[in-house]
Amino acid sequence: KIGEELKSINLDEIDEEEPVEHNGEYFLPVKKKIPSGSVVIWRNVSAEEKLKKLMVIDPELGIYNSKFMKDMLERELDRVNSEGSQMALALIDVDPGENGPSLSEIAQTLRKTVRNFDHVCRGDRSDFALLLFVVDPDKIDAVGHRLFNVLKKLGVDKVSIGLTLSGRSPSSEAMMKQAQRALYVVNARGGNDISIY
Known part of the structure; x- marks a missing residue:
């Protein structure tokens, strides 16, 4: 289900530096080129994001x-x-x-x-x-x-x-x-x- 919802995001608008928030979890898109175009791998970075927040809050x-x-x-x-x-x-x-x-x-x-x-x-x-x-x-x-x-x-x-x-x-x-x-x-x-x- 998460994969389906994340798939709907426009790949051209993805910022690989900025995590996407979904239901309280954070996912970082990683674009990979393949012969037929591009694929996006969504890496769960929730732990890192929570740590970042702790460092500034x-x-x-x-x-x-x-x-x-x-x-x-x-x-x-x-x-x-x-x-x-x-x-x-x-x-x-x-x-x-x-x-x-x-x-x-x-x-x-x-x-x-x-x-x-x-x-x-x-x-x-x-x-x-x-x-x-x-x-x-x-x-x-x-x-x-x-x-x-x-x-x-x-x-x-x-x-x-x-x-x-x-x-x-x-x-x-x-x-x-x-x-x-x-x-x-x-x-x-x-x-x-x-x-x-």
């Missing part, structure tokens, strides 16, 4: 870890710069308070708040780092306030957010430092605010 919170965030920031910054578009980096520190939500609840709320192509990650020097794509520079303030308000509504006692835009950053390291400076400004003022660098 924070096991406690179920979001991307800080290493993935740094790698993704570098890759995506190169892409958006070449396309002439903008992305934003938001660093978030939280103090849930005595009866506040858990970090896991906060992480899941952030995931539901951002769009499906944005990334919620563990921060390096912050609790969370968000990579936000296709951002209108004129609306970055509104984005920061929306994140702030969602977390306050969740019951987080103290929320501090530092944001920066890719257009002001020559490199991923510079972008990270700018967001860290913005977050530092908020924390120095006592938190519970946003700052944009």
Whole structure:
């Protein structure tokens, strides 16, 4: 049955680097040339894919870890710069308070708040780092306030957010430092605010 369903995939569109997901299992297509054309062998790579996910996912919170965030920031910054578009980096520190939500609840709320192509990650020097794509520079303030308000509504006692835009950053390291400076400004003022660098 799996073979029948995988057979229906257009062979010309197959990417031999990208596994195909089917019922929770992952199969990597391997194209072989034969005299009458091509044949595809489907190799089950589920174990390898699960291991890859473990390497980029924070096991406690179920979001991307800080290493993935740094790698993704570098890759995506190169892409958006070449396309002439903008992305934003938001660093978030939280103090849930005595009866506040858990970090896991906060992480899941952030995931539901951002769009499906944005990334919620563990921060390096912050609790969370968000990579936000296709951002209108004129609306970055509104984005920061929306994140702030969602977390306050969740019951987080103290929320501090530092944001920066890719257009002001020559490199991923510079972008990270700018967001860290913005977050530092908020924390120095006592938190519970946003700052944009």
